[in-house]
Amino acid sequence: MMNDFITDKKAELIYKGKSYSLPIVIGSEGEVGVDIRSLRAETGLITFDSGYMNTGSCGSEITFLDGEKGILNYRGYSIESLAENCSFAEVAFLLVHGSLPTREELTVFSNLLGGFALIHEDMIHFFDSFPVNAPPMSILSSMVNVLCNYYPEMTENPLENIDMMAARLISKVRTIAAFSYKRSKGLPLIYPRHDYSYCANFLNMMFDSPVNPYEVDEEVVSALNKLLILHADHEQNCSTSAVRLVGSARVNLYASVSAGISALWGPLHGGANQAVIEMLESIHVSGENYKKYIERAKDPKDPFRLVGFGHRVYKSHDPRARIIKKACDQVLGALGISQDPLLDIAREIEEVALRDDYFIERNLYPNVDFYSGIIYRALGIPSNMFTVMFALGRLPGWIAHWKEMWEDPNWRIGRPRQIYTGPVSRPFVKMEDRSCKSSFCPVEETKPGVHCPVCKQDVRK
Ligand code: ACO
Numbered sequence: 001m002m003n004d005f006i007t008d009k010k011a012e013l014i015y016k017g018k019s020y021s022l023p024i025v026i027g028s029e030g031e032v033g034v035d036i037r038s039l040r041a042e043t044g045l046i047t048f049d050s051g052y053m054n055t056g057s058c059g060s061e062i063t064f065l066d067g068e069k070g071i072l073n074y075r076g077y078s079i080e081s082l083a084e085n086c087s088f089a090e091v092a093f094l095l096v097h098g099s100l101p102t103r104e105e106l107t108v109f110s111n112l113l114g115g116f117a118l119i120h121e122d123m124i125h126f127f128d129s130f131p132v133n134a135p136p137m138s139i140l141s142s143m144v145n146v147l148c149n150y151y152p153e154m155t156e157n158p159l160e161n162i163d164m165m166a167a168r169l170i171s172k173v174r175t176i177a178a179f180s181y182k183r184s185k186g187l188p189l190i191y192p193r194h195d196y197s198y199c200a201n202f203l204n205m206m207f208d209s210p211v212n213p214y215e216v217d218e219e220v221v222s223a224l225n226k227l228l229i230l231h232a233d234h235e236q237n238c239s240t241s242a243v244r245l246v247g248s249a250r251v252n253l254y255a256s257v258s259a260g261i262s263a264l265w266g267p268l269h270g271g272a273n274q275a276v277i278e279m280l281e282s283i284h285v286s287g288e289n290y291k292k293y294i295e296r297a298k299d300p301k302d303p304f305r306l307v308g309f310g311h312r313v314y315k316s317h318d319p320r321a322r323i324i325k326k327a328c329d330q331v332l333g334a335l336g337i338s339q340d341p342l343l344d345i346a347r348e349i350e351e352v353a354l355r356d357d358y359f360i361e362r363n364l365y366p367n368v369d370f371y372s373g374i375i376y377r378a379l380g381i382p383s384n385m386f387t388v389m390f391a392l393g394r395l396p397g398w399i400a401h402w403k404e405m406w407e408d409p410n411w412r413i414g415r416p417r418q419i420y421t422g423p424v425s426r427p428f429v430k431m432e433d434r435s436c437k438s439s440f441c442p443v444e445e446t447k448p449g450v451h452c453p454v455c456k457q458d459v460r461k
Pocket of ligand 1: 267268269270272297298304305306307308309310311312313362364367368369
């Protein structure tokens with residue numbers, strides 16, 4: 001399966017006057033690459049590609065995206081059709097198993113999601129050990145890692161148990177996320193209910209209270225469903241590559257996904273959704289003109305970036321951002337929010353940026369994170385939970401990639417090479433002959449006999 005894309009076409013590489021033939025690989029959507037696996041053995045060369053701008057790390061049947069045309073398909077189905085017609089559970093099944101579920105398969109899968117929703121009661125004590133303001137992404141990553149201690153049988157025969165492990169993880173992550181929110185607020189935990197759908201169950205665990213019962217609103221459920229589907233996979237992004245790389249060392253699913261959650265936390269990746277809403281709020285609260293932020297983003301001397309803009313792969317538009325932008329109006333309307341000043345600022349920024357040469361020349365468009373926070377905020381999700389919401393959505397994708405890698409007969413541990421740029425071999429220096437590089441070293445101020453706190457030597461020696 002995985003080697004089907006290797007063709008008998010060849011690319012020629014000429015190095016030191018000698019010609020080498022490298023096989024051409026062609027994907028099912030016509031993507032073309034050069035297979036360089038034998039390059040080093042044959043030529044002594046390696047490729048240099050920091051940031052993996054041009055490196056295909058695997059063949060994958062899960063997600064196709066065309067950044068130039070703004071296309072995103074899961075298992076061949078367009079993101080638009082899935083977001084319009086499916087439940088998140090259906091899409092999770094599709095990603096993990098490769099085909100859309102039949103009614104019976106979906107019932108079985110949904111029952112598993114419902115049945116696995118509790119976490120071991122002992123794990124609930126862990127929430128008390130985190131500082132009250134601990135970032136929810138750090139809690140989520142830690143708690144997911146801990147799951148392998150409670151379900152070790154799942155990790156012994158991962159491929160035999162993958163259906164159960166996937167359902168267990170998708171279900172429990174939702175419970176962990178909602179519990180961490182309740183604990184951070186000092187509120188009683190609301191346990192999952194078997195009679196609720198995946199999204200309704202999550203919302204109920206987040207917002208129900210013994211003194212103020214939560215009424216599940218179908219519009220809110222439907223908006224959350226759409227957002228989770230749009231985030232469910234995005235091929236070899238930073239967090240998915242982290243899951244694959246960690247998993248390639250034959251690490252269990254829970255620990256691999258925990259690494260993915262950590263990667264997603266970064267403000268240049270999933271953390272951008274929180275950063276966007278904080279940027280829009282600060283523009284709103286300060287009363288400053290948003291154009292100042294656009295100017296700052298363009299200034300090469302200013303590290304500020306217009307968060308929610310730009311994408312490594314999308315160079316025309318992010319199809320997810322288009323769907324979310326449209327959904328913003330629907331959701332706010334359905335929730336009776338006639339006007340949202342943050343949405344107005346976001347729209348104005350987009351309009352101005354899309355006409356600005358700086359953004360046009362660099363192909364910078366709103367990405368999935370630019371408008372998603374506005375919907376999460378309208379749904380009552382606090383901004384420090386936005387990236388957790390992203391993780392809930394992305395989980396089926398991470399699981400699908402981990403599973404695909406484990407099933408790949410050509411699997412190898414992930415181990416990139418490097419171009420070494422450090423010092424060439426040097427004679428060994430004895431301790432007493434080494435000079436101290438410590439910034440604490442009081443070279444200027446010290447008197448004879450005063451010792452550096454780091455190297456313990458008399459620095460005036
Ligand atoms: N605001 C201003 N300038 C930007 C932005 C931005 N948001 N994004 C990229 N640029 C500029 C860079 O300064 C650079 O300019 P230069 O060529 O004059 O030096 C050029 O565009 C190319 O940027 P790179 O950083 O090389 O692009 P890369 O593909 O490495 O990074 C990334 C992509 C990280 C998404 C970047 O666009 C960014 O930082 N965006 C803001 C953070 C964000 O929204 N992240 C979420 C991405 S979606 C996701 O992960 C779910």
